[in-house]
Amino acid sequence: MNTVLIIGQLAGGIGLFLLAMKFITDGLKLAGGDALRTLLGQWTKTPAQGIATGCLLTAVVQSSSAVTVATIGFVNAGLLTLFQAVGVIYGSNIGTTMTAWLVAILGFNIKVELFALPMIGIGIPMWFLSPTSRKGAAGQVFAGFGLFFIGIDTLKNAFQTVAQSVNFAIVTEYGIVGVILLVGIGFLLTVLTQSSSAAIAMTLTAASGGVLGLPSAAAMVIGSNLGTTSTAFFASLGATPNAKRVAAAHIVFNAVTGIVALAILPLLIWFILETGRVLKLDETPTVVLALFHTTFNILGVVLLWPFTQRLVAWLRHQYRTTEEDDTRPRYLDDTVMATPALAMNALIMEIDRIGVLARQTAVAILTHGSDYGRRLQSRKETLMQLVETVGDFINKTQKLSLDAQDAAVLSQTLRATHYFAEATDLVIGVAGLRTTAQRLQDHSVIQDLTDYMRTATNWLAKIELRSTKSNIDFIQQGYESLEQDYQTIKDRLLRSGATAQIGLRELDHLLDLLSRLSRALERQLKGVKILVLLLEERNLTVAKKEGRPKHQEQKDKKMKIDDNEKTRLV
Template sequence: MQHVEMLFRFIGGLGMFLYGMNVMADGLQKSAGNKMKHLLEFLTRNRLMGILVGAGVTAIIQSSSATTVMVVGFVNAGLMNLTQAVGVIMGANIGTTVTAWLVSMSEWGAFLKPEFFAPLLIGIGAFMMLFSKKEKIVDVSEILVGFGVLFIGLNFMSGAITPYRDAPIFSEAFRVLGRNPILGMLAGLAVTALIQSSSASVGILQTLAANGLVNWSSAVFITLGQNIGTCVTALLSSLGAHKTAKRAAVIHLLFNAIGAVVFGLLMFVVFTVNRAWASSEINSVGISMFHTFFNITNTLLLYPFGNLLVKLSGMIVKDDGEEEQAEEAFELPHIESRFLETPSFAVEGALKETVRMGELAIAHVELVFDAIRTGSQKRVDKAVRLEQNMNEYEKKMTEYLAQISKGSLTDHQRLIINDLFYTVSDLERISDHCDNLAELTQTMISDGLHFSMEAMQGFEEIAGLTVDAVKAAVLARETEKMAYVQQVVQIEDEIDDLEEDLRTQHINRLAHNECSAARGVIFLDMLSNIERISDHANNVVGYVADEKEG
């Protein structure tokens, strides 16, 4: 019965450790907000800057796997080239060592032992979470609670293992793994691939080491295997991606595998010469030191060969040329399921893609107005096809925004996502009105109808204002500048007044038989649709204004 209790204790501790890590990472991400977005904005073709960015982002989100998955997504979306990706991947491996140092804090001194301060952190965090309504304070409380639960979980795991410190099965197992580098690396790889986190698998190894169950040789080879195992997540993520994204995942594998092989051979020689060191016990701080030393040294060694890694990935994932062209039919490059791992990136991608949808709406408005001017059948047909694209855009964007809304967001990010739901709908409605205008133009072409000079002058005036309104609305969404918001509000008022005047003038022409009933009905319907386009543009800037006030 005691063995079952210890097993339950270990499983429960592992669960708390993983949950605490997840809660802490969520709190860190929300607390960082758009800072991670700005980190990426600093990313240039300079590989050194990429290393710093990769390390910084990974330290924040507490997962090199998540960072690399995002890199695969950026490369797949065309937002990052392979040269930039190499640097970020190198930096991600360095950033992931932060978690190992956090886990080893229990061996820094009595004051830092988990059982000493973790309950206090959870208590403080819980009170802050319950009694504060300020978003920043709630984010900090999540970090504290996650931090505390993480260490309580470690303490549970450690307590479950303590009775078995002298059990021969553990010493024998790690002795075998220590003598056989391949077995040790495979064990580390398998565990990491299974739980999809090198940080978590290193944490488990450190817990065993803290109880005196792990020797130096087995720890080194298992850690090297864990660094290879972390590549599995990115490789799986790249399965449905473009060839370039697959190459980014392969670069991650090459970088870690080459480093592991080189270090594995070197350490095998060292441990063969110094068997006493190889069989001596290692503690969690020692694992943190080796983990950090390996990743930093591996980065320094392979940094000059970044371009060679890119070439090797091209040799492994060969370009067949045709597949890439076939996949370019209709894509939304800024929205990627891989970005959902980090909500701040997902929100930023959704914003950029909404702006692209807005630019497509501008093109649609200009195209259909040009079709009215020229009576061109080709422009009418193209406008109809654009409306189909806008429908597809709305569908994909709505699905993606729904996925983002399920994630861990700040109040401001949640407000933005809610507004984007409405913005996407308004942009699609603009397209619907353009489609109505295209149908009315088609009727005019089929029936051989033409507007009078007075009607066309009125159309040109209201059409010009409407195009200006939609353009300013998209710029307001992109830049969040209130000047564009005010511009749209002013134009929309002018369009309302102008639409009423033009409607009155046209009814007078109908009353004096200066215009046929068929042309009159079409013109009035066109005015109604054009005025509705400006209304939707006004809605778009209204959401931006709400965000600024919020």
């Protein structure tokens, strides 16, 4: 068989495998986005649970990158601590070895013509007919596994042909230099394909076809494992500080594990072979290499776990100046876009951060008045830059494959963002209210204005994002009380103007300032209620998919704001 045909077979096999992994990963993320979110949120409370969850999710989703991105999203949103996230990263590296076991156990023992082609024939129509539904996602996964087996079969045939015509023994004759060269090849394959699964599948099929000896293939597996750090590195470029910290943890784990595995490579291979004999495992190269891949990743967890607290402390110390820069987004970057459910959560958290900054600005203005004036322009520029960043993120997210619910979330989040921006514009014009009020002759009116500003300050300071009925009631009742106070003060000022106690020009100025403040408070109310409503709706959606008791769903539904109220809000 000529060289061009062999290269074509290898390239085709790799391409099919990469397409298969994309189908499987994308389909599982769409089908189980909420389940992924629930597992990460609820099953990482202890270090052992974090490792187990990371391992399980990566084994199911077949992508450590997808789990890492999801973990970054949860750390960004404050749902996971950095310590918990590191545990998930440890587990995901163990879970990613499932690909090697799939290749070893199924890849060479399945008749492609009996299973793979029918899986594609069933899965692709399901996906085409309903690309954004769970049924379509299941079809995508089904087709992905069919492509997976065809890709493995194509690679196996290509490497068997290579083994008959090419002698690779010379690569292993250079001792440590040869080992480093093989590690570099494994690393390069992962960097080029951006998939350690593809690189490891190629290595296992090459070893099965007799192209690579066991030590050579083991060195390439180590290189492939190290190559996953490139994905984490590229993902962290321009990302949030939390994303960089999680990516750094991933890089540290793989680097330490790879170095240790290389240092004791002969001992590890001996241990694997002996373990295989004790467990009565098939001593084919693919099974031995799959066991090797799993063993040295577990060894990495054992070695690094005692130092995890120190690693987390060091990571927290990194990138501090960037995190403290208010003009940069804290929750949004391209990594969270990989999973729409997490992108929605990160978006809500970033917009809430804009709302918090807007409320802090309002509190400072109401407390310090004109003395805060010199800092207003800087604060406004910060908020406007964040608003622009959120707008860019929403535009990018709209280009993803979103279901109707997520598309509606984008529209509502954009509206909430504009409400907070308008609230800031309005409240900046109120900086002179305190000074203007102090010039009044009527001390009772001065006291009423002072009490009104104090009450508004307390209301703004106590607002926080929680999806509970009591929180919605507190926000709504606080605003209604403030609105009553505003109308009372407005009436008193108008009466004072009618009796010439206040000049008309001064009266108009005071009424304008009070109107601005009232509208700023209204915009805050609308923005916060939209975010609270979105959180509540998303939680209710998760509850339904997880099969919560019917009476609990009915109880939760009573807590929802009805459609008429939602329309009135926006």
